[in-house]
Amino acid sequence: MKRIGILTSGGDAPGMNAAVRAVARTAMDNGLEVFGIRYGFAGLVAGDIFPLDSEDVAHKINTPGTFLYTARYPEFANEEGQLAGIAQLKKHGIDAVVVIGGDGSYHGALALTRRGFNSIGLPGTIDNDIPYTEATIGYDTACMTAMDAIDKIRDTASSHHRVFIVNVMGRNCGDIAMRVGVACGADAIVIPEKPYDVKEIADRLKAAQERGKDHGLVVVAEGVMTAEEFMAELKKYGDFDARANVLGHMQRGGTPTVSDRVLATKLGNAAVHLLLEGKGGLAVGMEHGEVTAHDILDLFENTHKGDYSLLKLNSEVSK
Amino acid sequence: MKRIGILTSGGDAPGMNAAVRAVARTAMDNGLEVFGIRYGFAGLVAGDIFPLDSEDVAHKINTPGTFLYTARYPEFANEEGQLAGIAQLKKHGIDAVVVIGGDGSYHGALALTRRGFNSIGLPGTIDNDIPYTEATIGYDTACMTAMDAIDKIRDTASSHHRVFIVNVMGRNCGDIAMRVGVACGADAIVIPEKPYDVKEIADRLKAAQERGKDHGLVVVAEGVMTAEEFMAELKKYGDFDARANVLGHMQRGGTPTVSDRVLATKLGNAAVHLLLEGKGGLAVGMEHGEVTAHDILDLFENTHKGDYSLLKLNSEVSK
Amino acid sequence: MKRIGILTSGGDAPGMNAAVRAVARTAMDNGLEVFGIRYGFAGLVAGDIFPLDSEDVAHKINTPGTFLYTARYPEFANEEGQLAGIAQLKKHGIDAVVVIGGDGSYHGALALTRRGFNSIGLPGTIDNDIPYTEATIGYDTACMTAMDAIDKIRDTASSHHRVFIVNVMGRNCGDIAMRVGVACGADAIVIPEKPYDVKEIADRLKAAQERGKDHGLVVVAEGVMTAEEFMAELKKYGDFDARANVLGHMQRGGTPTVSDRVLATKLGNAAVHLLLEGKGGLAVGMEHGEVTAHDILDLFENTHKGDYSLLKLNSEVSK
Amino acid sequence: MKRIGILTSGGDAPGMNAAVRAVARTAMDNGLEVFGIRYGFAGLVAGDIFPLDSEDVAHKINTPGTFLYTARYPEFANEEGQLAGIAQLKKHGIDAVVVIGGDGSYHGALALTRRGFNSIGLPGTIDNDIPYTEATIGYDTACMTAMDAIDKIRDTASSHHRVFIVNVMGRNCGDIAMRVGVACGADAIVIPEKPYDVKEIADRLKAAQERGKDHGLVVVAEGVMTAEEFMAELKKYGDFDARANVLGHMQRGGTPTVSDRVLATKLGNAAVHLLLEGKGGLAVGMEHGEVTAHDILDLFENTHKGDYSLLKLNSEVSK
Incomplete structure (x- = not known):
C-alpha cells in the first residue's frame, strides 16, 4: 500500500477534521502518500481528489465542519456508482480509503472493500447512533x-418562572436528549426509543412549581415531535406559561471538545494502522476506553443501544 | 432620602443583575438602605419587598437573568395599581425607586415620580429599542x-454548501439583526424598519454561489417574518438547498459581556447619584460614551433610531 | 438511616456542586433528610452543618466551584479531629456521609466509616489522579x-511564528497535559511520570519550522517544571522565538461540561444507593462506562495509571 | 488608483482578519485589485506580496490572529527600508496601502504617504492605547x-476564600485592567497611569473579608509589576491566603467579539473610501460612534487617555 484516500460523508460533525488530520498524519508518518476526496462519495465518483501534505491538515484539529466537504450521494449504493468511484481511485493510484461519517458511509466503505479497495469506516455523526x-x-x-x-434558556425561564420545551437533535436516537437532559437538570426527557406519558410530565412540572421551583424544562428529541407540538400536548394538562424552542443546526457546528478531538485522533490513527496491516471492511470504534474494530457487516446486524438508565437517574435527581 | 428600592421589569436581559448590584452598592456606599422588589411592578403592588445587603449582591455581576425576577404587569398603568404600589413603598419607608427594564418600565417610573416617589429608569432589554x-x-x-x-450554523452550512435563513430577536427593531448580520458576514440582513427585495437577495445568493462561496446566510429579524416563511419566499426565486433556524430564547440568557457589565455598572451608579441629587422621572442612558439623563417624557416622544448605515456597509463587504 | 451529610474537601473542582445536588436529590427521593457541611472536614469538626432542601440545590448542576466551600484540614487525620467530627454528626442526627474530593477525602471517609458512620467517597478533583x-x-x-x-495561544503563536511553552495543572499526574496536548496538536507533551528529552523536542520543533509549520507548542505539566524553566532548557538547543505561559487557577473554574455533570450525577446517585444498602468505606468511580465501588483500602494500595499511549499517538500525528 | 495593498503589523489582535476582509471586499466592490502583504513591513520589503480575491477573505471575519501574519520590523524607520518597500509596491503596481496595527504601523503608513503612496492606518491592537x-x-x-x-479564577477563589492577584495585559495602558476589573467586580484595579496604595488595597480586602465576602480580587496591569510581586507587596500588610496568576498571551487570541468585528468592518471600509478620495497619511478611528480620520501627525502629538472614571466607579461598587 502506497497511497490512501480520505473522505467525509453524510451529515457533518465536529471532529471530522481532527479525524482527517489524524489519518493523514499517521499515514505520512508511515511513509504513505495521502489524498483528500471532496464531497464524499459524490466527489469520489467525480474525481474531486487532491494530494494532502502535512501542512494541509495543520490548524485542522480544532476547526469545525469538514474541510473536505460532504454530500449525500445515494447513487453510490449502485454498482455503476461504485465502479466509477473505483476507476477514480485507480487513476490516482489510491490503494485504500478511510471513510468518516454515519450509516451510509459504512455501506460505501464495505462496497469498496468488496471490490478490492480496503476501506475503514469511522463513526462521524453527532447522533451517537x-x-x-x-x-x-x-x-x-x-x-x-x-x-x-439550554443553560441560557434556563436563565430566562427562571427570570419569568416559565416552562421551556426544547428540541434537540436526534431523529431515531435519544442520546443527545438524554445526556443533555441530565446535564441541564431537565424535569423530563422525551426520546423516540421509549414511551412517555405527557400527563405524568405535566404533573411533575406542576409539583415542581408548587415546591417553589422557578422554572421548568422538558428536553424533547426532534424525532419524537416538535417542541411546539409537545407544548400543545402539555397544555392539555395544565395552564403552563410555556415556550417552545428548537435548537437546530448549530448543534452540528463549533470547535470540537477535548473528547471529540482525542477520540477522532485515536480512531483516525487506528484506521491507518489497520490498513497497513492489510485489513479492510472494518468499523473502528471506542469500547470501554479501547479502540476496537468490527466487521462492517456485524455493525449492520446490530443497533446502537443508548444508556437508558439515564432516564431513571434523571427522574430521581430532578425532583 | 434614606431608603431606595430596586426592581426589574419586562423581558429579562443579561446585565440586569449587574445593574441591580451597582445600584445597591452605590446606594450603600452613600449611606442608604436598599430594598429589592421581586417580580417588577407586580411584586411592588403585592409587597414582595426585602432588604438587600452588600453580600446579597455578591457574585451577581456575572449572573444571567434577574435574581429579582420579572413579570409583565399592565395593571400598573392604572391609578389603582399605582396607589397600591405606593402604599407598599410607604410601608417599607422607601423614598425612591430604580426601575430596570424596557418601555413599560419607564411608564411605571414616571408614574411613581409624579406621585412623589422619585424614580429613575435604566434601559434593560436585549432589543436596543x-x-x-x-x-x-x-x-x-x-x-x-x-x-x-450563527458562527456554528455557518460551519455546517459550509460543509454542505447550504443557505441558512436565521431568525434573531427583534420585533420592531432590527438592531440585533444588523449588528449580528455584519459580524457574521451575512449575505443579506432583513429588518422590520426597512424595505427589502427577496428577488435581489436571491440574486445575490446565486451570484455568491457562482463565485464559489461555500455557504449562504440571511439574517432575518423575527419581527419581519419567520425564517421558515422567508425561506419559502426565497425559493420562489431559485432552487436553494436552504434551511431555516430560529435562535429563540437563548438570546436572553448567558453571562453578560464586558460591555454589558460595564454599562450596567455605570448606569446603575449614575441612577443613585441622580436620586441623591433629588432628581426623578429620568431615563438614564449612554450617549457618545457619556452617561446622560433625559426626562422620561422626552423619551416617549422620541423613537430609537438604529444604525442603518450597517445595511449599506454589509452590502459592500459581503460580496 | 434517616439523615445523611455531604461535604466537599480538598481542591475544588467543577462538577462538585452537581455531585452535591445528585446526592441530595437522590437522598430526598428516598425519604432521607439531607445536611450540607461547609468547609469540608474543618466545618464538620466546627459544626458548620445545615439542612438542605430540594430548592437549595436548584441551579447548582451548572455552577462552578463548591457552594459548600472547601478547606484543607490535615487535623482530621488525628483521632481528636475525628471524634470531634463524630460528635457533631451525632448532634445533628446524621447517620452517614458522602465526601467529594481528592485523596485526603478518602482518608476522612474511611475514618468515619471505621468509627461507625458509613461514608462514601466520590472522586472530585481536576487532576484525574x-x-x-x-x-x-x-x-x-x-x-x-x-x-x-491553548487554542487562543496558538492563534497568536501562528501570527508571529512563535513557539509557546504552556504549563497546565498536574503536580504528579500528566493526564491533563496528555489529553490537552493531543487535543491541541502539541509538538510535544511533557509529564511527570515519563522521561523526556529536551534535545529531541527541540529537534522536532526545528523540523516542523523547516517544514513550514507556523507555530510550535509544548505542553508541560506543572509538576515537571515551570514553563519558564522549560523554555530555558529548550533554548540551549536552538534559537527559538519562544514564550512561556502558565495557565494557572482558571483551570479549576468554569461551568462543568456535559461529561462532568453526567458523571457527577451518576456517582452522587450511586453513593446514596450504596448507603441505603448499608454500605460504607467505599470509593465510587466510573469504569468502562459503569459505576463501580471499591474498598477505600484498595484505592490506597493502587495508583492511578494514565493513558500513556497518548504520548506515542501524539508523536505520530503531530509531525 | 487601481491596486491597493494590505498588511498587518506589530502585535496581532483579534479582528485584524475582519479588517483585512473589509478592506479587500470594499476595494473589490469599487473595482480595485487587492494585494495581501505578508509579515508586515518586513514582508513588504521582501516582496512577500500576493493577489487576494473575494474567496481568499471568506471565513476570515471570525478567525483569530492574522492570516497575513505579522512581524516587528524596526528597519522600516530607515530610508533604506522605505525605498526597498516602495520598489516592491511599484513592482506590483500597487498605488496605496492600508496598514493595520499599533503605533509602529502608523509611522510606516506616514512614511509611505510622504513618499507618494497614500496609506491609511487602522488601530489594530488589544491594548487600546x-x-x-x-x-x-x-x-x-x-x-x-x-x-x-477571571470569572473562572473567581470560582475557585470563592470555594477556598482566597485572594487572587491577576495580571492582565497592558504595558503602558491600563484600559484592559480597568474595564475587566469593573466587569469582574475586582476589589482593586492597579494600572500604570495612576498611583496606588498597597496598604489601602490590603485594608479594603480585609474589610471585605470581615463583611463576609468569600473571595478577593486585585487586577493588575502587567506594566505595573508582576502578580507575584504585587502579592509580595500585599502580604506586607496582612496574612492573606493569596495566589498570583498571569493571564498571558491567550488575551491576544480567540474569535473576535461582535464589537470588534463590526468595528473592524467599519474602519476597513472607511479606509478604502478615503483612499478612493485620494487621501492618505490618515489614522482612522471611531469617536462618539462615528468613523473619523485624523492626520497621523496629530496622532503622534496626542496620547490616548483612558476612562479613569472607572477607578472611582469601581471603588464605589466593589464594597
Whole structure:
C-alpha cells in the first residue's frame, strides 16, 4: 500500500477534521502518500481528489465542519456508482480509503472493500447512533452546544418562572436528549426509543412549581415531535406559561471538545494502522476506553443501544 | 432620602443583575438602605419587598437573568395599581425607586415620580429599542449569543454548501439583526424598519454561489417574518438547498459581556447619584460614551433610531 | 438511616456542586433528610452543618466551584479531629456521609466509616489522579478550559511564528497535559511520570519550522517544571522565538461540561444507593462506562495509571 | 488608483482578519485589485506580496490572529527600508496601502504617504492605547477573554476564600485592567497611569473579608509589576491566603467579539473610501460612534487617555 484516500460523508460533525488530520498524519508518518476526496462519495465518483501534505491538515484539529466537504450521494449504493468511484481511485493510484461519517458511509466503505479497495469506516455523526462505539465523533460537542444553549434558556425561564420545551437533535436516537437532559437538570426527557406519558410530565412540572421551583424544562428529541407540538400536548394538562424552542443546526457546528478531538485522533490513527496491516471492511470504534474494530457487516446486524438508565437517574435527581 | 428600592421589569436581559448590584452598592456606599422588589411592578403592588445587603449582591455581576425576577404587569398603568404600589413603598419607608427594564418600565417610573416617589429608569432589554442611549443593557450579550450560534450554523452550512435563513430577536427593531448580520458576514440582513427585495437577495445568493462561496446566510429579524416563511419566499426565486433556524430564547440568557457589565455598572451608579441629587422621572442612558439623563417624557416622544448605515456597509463587504 | 451529610474537601473542582445536588436529590427521593457541611472536614469538626432542601440545590448542576466551600484540614487525620467530627454528626442526627474530593477525602471517609458512620467517597478533583475511575469529577472541564486557552495561544503563536511553552495543572499526574496536548496538536507533551528529552523536542520543533509549520507548542505539566524553566532548557538547543505561559487557577473554574455533570450525577446517585444498602468505606468511580465501588483500602494500595499511549499517538500525528 | 495593498503589523489582535476582509471586499466592490502583504513591513520589503480575491477573505471575519501574519520590523524607520518597500509596491503596481496595527504601523503608513503612496492606518491592537479612537480593533475581545478567565479564577477563589492577584495585559495602558476589573467586580484595579496604595488595597480586602465576602480580587496591569510581586507587596500588610496568576498571551487570541468585528468592518471600509478620495497619511478611528480620520501627525502629538472614571466607579461598587 502506497497511497490512501480520505473522505467525509453524510451529515457533518465536529471532529471530522481532527479525524482527517489524524489519518493523514499517521499515514505520512508511515511513509504513505495521502489524498483528500471532496464531497464524499459524490466527489469520489467525480474525481474531486487532491494530494494532502502535512501542512494541509495543520490548524485542522480544532476547526469545525469538514474541510473536505460532504454530500449525500445515494447513487453510490449502485454498482455503476461504485465502479466509477473505483476507476477514480485507480487513476490516482489510491490503494485504500478511510471513510468518516454515519450509516451510509459504512455501506460505501464495505462496497469498496468488496471490490478490492480496503476501506475503514469511522463513526462521524453527532447522533451517537452507531453500534460498537461508546461515542461517535461529534457527539460530545453537539451535547456541549445543546447544553450551553439550554443553560441560557434556563436563565430566562427562571427570570419569568416559565416552562421551556426544547428540541434537540436526534431523529431515531435519544442520546443527545438524554445526556443533555441530565446535564441541564431537565424535569423530563422525551426520546423516540421509549414511551412517555405527557400527563405524568405535566404533573411533575406542576409539583415542581408548587415546591417553589422557578422554572421548568422538558428536553424533547426532534424525532419524537416538535417542541411546539409537545407544548400543545402539555397544555392539555395544565395552564403552563410555556415556550417552545428548537435548537437546530448549530448543534452540528463549533470547535470540537477535548473528547471529540482525542477520540477522532485515536480512531483516525487506528484506521491507518489497520490498513497497513492489510485489513479492510472494518468499523473502528471506542469500547470501554479501547479502540476496537468490527466487521462492517456485524455493525449492520446490530443497533446502537443508548444508556437508558439515564432516564431513571434523571427522574430521581430532578425532583 | 434614606431608603431606595430596586426592581426589574419586562423581558429579562443579561446585565440586569449587574445593574441591580451597582445600584445597591452605590446606594450603600452613600449611606442608604436598599430594598429589592421581586417580580417588577407586580411584586411592588403585592409587597414582595426585602432588604438587600452588600453580600446579597455578591457574585451577581456575572449572573444571567434577574435574581429579582420579572413579570409583565399592565395593571400598573392604572391609578389603582399605582396607589397600591405606593402604599407598599410607604410601608417599607422607601423614598425612591430604580426601575430596570424596557418601555413599560419607564411608564411605571414616571408614574411613581409624579406621585412623589422619585424614580429613575435604566434601559434593560436585549432589543436596543430605547431612545437616548447608544446601547441598552443586554444588547451586546444578545448579539454575542446570536453571533456564536450563527458562527456554528455557518460551519455546517459550509460543509454542505447550504443557505441558512436565521431568525434573531427583534420585533420592531432590527438592531440585533444588523449588528449580528455584519459580524457574521451575512449575505443579506432583513429588518422590520426597512424595505427589502427577496428577488435581489436571491440574486445575490446565486451570484455568491457562482463565485464559489461555500455557504449562504440571511439574517432575518423575527419581527419581519419567520425564517421558515422567508425561506419559502426565497425559493420562489431559485432552487436553494436552504434551511431555516430560529435562535429563540437563548438570546436572553448567558453571562453578560464586558460591555454589558460595564454599562450596567455605570448606569446603575449614575441612577443613585441622580436620586441623591433629588432628581426623578429620568431615563438614564449612554450617549457618545457619556452617561446622560433625559426626562422620561422626552423619551416617549422620541423613537430609537438604529444604525442603518450597517445595511449599506454589509452590502459592500459581503460580496 | 434517616439523615445523611455531604461535604466537599480538598481542591475544588467543577462538577462538585452537581455531585452535591445528585446526592441530595437522590437522598430526598428516598425519604432521607439531607445536611450540607461547609468547609469540608474543618466545618464538620466546627459544626458548620445545615439542612438542605430540594430548592437549595436548584441551579447548582451548572455552577462552578463548591457552594459548600472547601478547606484543607490535615487535623482530621488525628483521632481528636475525628471524634470531634463524630460528635457533631451525632448532634445533628446524621447517620452517614458522602465526601467529594481528592485523596485526603478518602482518608476522612474511611475514618468515619471505621468509627461507625458509613461514608462514601466520590472522586472530585481536576487532576484525574484517583485509581478505580476512568475520570474524576472536574477533569473533563479542566481539560476543556486548558484547551480553549491553548487554542487562543496558538492563534497568536501562528501570527508571529512563535513557539509557546504552556504549563497546565498536574503536580504528579500528566493526564491533563496528555489529553490537552493531543487535543491541541502539541509538538510535544511533557509529564511527570515519563522521561523526556529536551534535545529531541527541540529537534522536532526545528523540523516542523523547516517544514513550514507556523507555530510550535509544548505542553508541560506543572509538576515537571515551570514553563519558564522549560523554555530555558529548550533554548540551549536552538534559537527559538519562544514564550512561556502558565495557565494557572482558571483551570479549576468554569461551568462543568456535559461529561462532568453526567458523571457527577451518576456517582452522587450511586453513593446514596450504596448507603441505603448499608454500605460504607467505599470509593465510587466510573469504569468502562459503569459505576463501580471499591474498598477505600484498595484505592490506597493502587495508583492511578494514565493513558500513556497518548504520548506515542501524539508523536505520530503531530509531525 | 487601481491596486491597493494590505498588511498587518506589530502585535496581532483579534479582528485584524475582519479588517483585512473589509478592506479587500470594499476595494473589490469599487473595482480595485487587492494585494495581501505578508509579515508586515518586513514582508513588504521582501516582496512577500500576493493577489487576494473575494474567496481568499471568506471565513476570515471570525478567525483569530492574522492570516497575513505579522512581524516587528524596526528597519522600516530607515530610508533604506522605505525605498526597498516602495520598489516592491511599484513592482506590483500597487498605488496605496492600508496598514493595520499599533503605533509602529502608523509611522510606516506616514512614511509611505510622504513618499507618494497614500496609506491609511487602522488601530489594530488589544491594548487600546491609540488616540483618536474610543476602541482599537481587538480590545473588546481581549477584555472578554480576560474576563472569562477571571470569572473562572473567581470560582475557585470563592470555594477556598482566597485572594487572587491577576495580571492582565497592558504595558503602558491600563484600559484592559480597568474595564475587566469593573466587569469582574475586582476589589482593586492597579494600572500604570495612576498611583496606588498597597496598604489601602490590603485594608479594603480585609474589610471585605470581615463583611463576609468569600473571595478577593486585585487586577493588575502587567506594566505595573508582576502578580507575584504585587502579592509580595500585599502580604506586607496582612496574612492573606493569596495566589498570583498571569493571564498571558491567550488575551491576544480567540474569535473576535461582535464589537470588534463590526468595528473592524467599519474602519476597513472607511479606509478604502478615503483612499478612493485620494487621501492618505490618515489614522482612522471611531469617536462618539462615528468613523473619523485624523492626520497621523496629530496622532503622534496626542496620547490616548483612558476612562479613569472607572477607578472611582469601581471603588464605589466593589464594597
